[in-house]
Structures are given as C-alpha cells and as structure tokens.
Amino acid sequence: MFTELSAQYERAAADPAQVWTEDFHYEDQPFLLLRTTKAQSIDWKYAFLVNMSDVVDTSSMRRVSLPNMPLLDDVRVSKAFSFTEPWLHLPANFTDAEFNGTPVIAFKFHPGMFNIDGSEEKDFRHFSAHENFHLAVQGIDPTAADSWKYDDAGYLDPVPTSSEHERLLRAELVALDQAREATDVAAARTAAADAVRLRLLRQETWPELSKQDGIETIEGTATYFEAKINGDDALVGAPSLIAVIDHFGDSVLGRDLYYWTGSSIAVTLDTLQPGWKDSLSSSAASGNGPTLFEMLRQATGVMEAPPAIAVDDLVNAYT
Numbered sequence: 001m002f003t004e005l006s007a008q009y010e011r012a013a014a015d016p017a018q019v020w021t022e023d024f025h026y027e028d029q030p031f032l033l034l035r036t037t038k039a040q041s042i043d044w045k046y047a048f049l050v051n052m053s054d055v056v057d058t059s060s061m062r063r064v065s066l067p068n069m070p071l072l073d074d075v076r077v078s079k080a081f082s083f084t085e086p087w088l089h090l091p092a093n094f095t096d097a098e099f100n101g102t103p104v105i106a107f108k109f110h111p112g113m114f115n116i117d118g119s120e121e122k123d124f125r126h127f128s129a130h131e132n133f134h135l136a137v138q139g140i141d142p143t144a145a146d147s148w149k150y151d152d153a154g155y156l157d158p159v160p161t162s163s164e165h166e167r168l169l170r171a172e173l174v175a176l177d178q179a180r181e182a183t184d185v186a187a188a189r190t191a192a193a194d195a196v197r198l199r200l201l202r203q204e205t206w207p208e209l210s211k212q213d214g215i216e217t218i219e220g221t222a223t224y225f226e227a228k229i230n231g232d233d234a235l236v237g238a239p240s241l242i243a244v245i246d247h248f249g250d251s252v253l254g255r256d257l258y259y260w261t262g263s264s265i266a267v268t269l270d271t272l273q274p275g276w277k278d279s280l281s282s283s284a285a286s287g288n289g290p291t292l293f294e295m296l297r298q299a300t301g302v303m304e305a306p307p308a309i310a311v312d313d314l315v316n317a318y319t
Helices: 002-014 124-138 163-181 185-205 207-229 241-252 257-272 276-286 292-300 308-316
Strands: 031-035 047-050 075-078 094-099 102-109
Touching: 002 124, 002 207, 094 124, 102 124, 124 207, 163 185, 163 241, 163 257, 163 308, 185 207, 185 257, 185 292, 185 308, 207 257, 207 276, 207 292, 241 257, 257 276, 257 292, 276 292
Parallel strands: 031 102
Antiparallel strands: 031 047, 047 075, 094 102
C-alpha cells in the first residue's frame, strides 16, 4: 500500500498540473487508512494516519518510518484511534469524515486490493484515489460554499430502450473514443464535434438524458484523476467505450457508463482546451460552472444538433 501511495505522491509533487491543477497537492492530503480482512468489513485491526498530525493529536501514536518514501514522512499507526466511532464500522469500503473541521476520507483496505488477477475486486491505488478526489477536490456537502454544484445523484430513469437511441449512443461512443485517441488536434476536434452533435440529438429527442452531464462531470473527473495519479495512459480497464456496453449490457446505461464518457471527454479536453481543469475548478462550486459536455461544446464550437437529413450520414461515419 505504501509503495503505491509513494508512487502517487511522487507524481503529484513532480507535476501537480498534470494530475489535476497546480494548486492541488494530493501528497499533502490527510488520509485515514483502516486495515481490514475483506471488502466492506465492519471491523478493522488498526489505523494508519497519513498527513494527519496537523488535524488531530498524534503525539502518543507510533510513528511509521518509511526511509525510501520521503513524501510519506507523517505516518502514524494506532489500534485505538476513534475505534468506538460507529461510522467507522459501517459495512462500507470508505466513509467521509471530519476531524476538527477538516474533511478526511476513512478508507478500508485489505490484502485482496493488492492481488488483482482479473477478479471483480477493486484495487487500492485506483479506488482510494477516486474516492479521495471526491472529498478533497469536489467536496461532499453540496450546500457547502466550496463544494461542486452538479446534479449527479441517482441514475438516469428511465433510459430510452429504442433501437434509435442505441444507434445514436453507439455512434457517439465511437466518436468519443476516436477523439480521445487522436494523435493530432484537428482529428480530435473533428471526432469530438461529431460526438457533441450526436449527444445534442439524443438530448433533444429525450430531454431526460441531460442528467447524464452532471453525473459525467462529477464521476468522470474523479475517474480521470485516478488514471492520472497512477500514471495510466488511457482509461483504466476499458479499451473502448463500446466495449464497456458490449461487456456489461444495458445495466451501465443508468449511471456507470458516464464515469468513462466523462473521463474520455476530460482526456480530449487536455488536447483541445488546455487549462480546462483550472477553469472548471474555479467555477464548479458557483452553481453556474460548465459541465464537461458544455466545455466540449465550447472547445468544438458545436451548439446545435444536426438537421434530420444529415443524421444517417453522421451515424454511418461511426458504425
């Protein structure tokens, strides 16, 4: 675990703007790590407190020495820290907490998170980074002044089941994949513009789909961050967006797919609109901040859905 954290911290310290923004230092965030024996355990054996000496009194706790990991210089271990707090014994993998006014994620880890062999187990380095980003960057209290103001709650319900929606969606996903994978700006902009046109057409026909944009912004940026902080070159565990729905089926269309579409848009914005992360971070808490999709529209200049006469040609270009 500490080897993985150390690698993340080194990337964050070396180039914070690469993993998120220049003023966000992941390597300095407080982190409470609870050692369990299995996923969603209600019990834990001991707690590691990382970067928490300025948050709580750690003077009586044993200091953990990690001489080859210089950025992990404030690590303490305790069997008793907040052990009686009921919220630390919920059947969950993580809990958002607050100590002396400072938000901290309490994350439960176990050996299965470090021996990933194609199982459904979530690995520590991606899972913990994703959830920590929600807390440290986006905030968990939507009423708080500095928390991101996007509607990401729940699922799309209902999701259109027509063959026409499936046709448009699949073409959009291929266009998003091509935009993310493009090796030059012009190709990325062309594919991204077509993805925007297809999204606008879907939302014009089925207005309830606009909720996707909020889910995508919250979960997509967290998915983007977990990839960046771990040095991944592309989307984690997904060779293409089409592969996601082909593998999981319609079950992902309510919510899960938009973790990946959001991350795809984020990577594309790295190419089309450098500086987008600073812009989003400075406006996301205002209640008027753009969604990732709105930022992609701005980057491509596409503001309207295509006329009906052009739809078939557009779809056929990506099927």
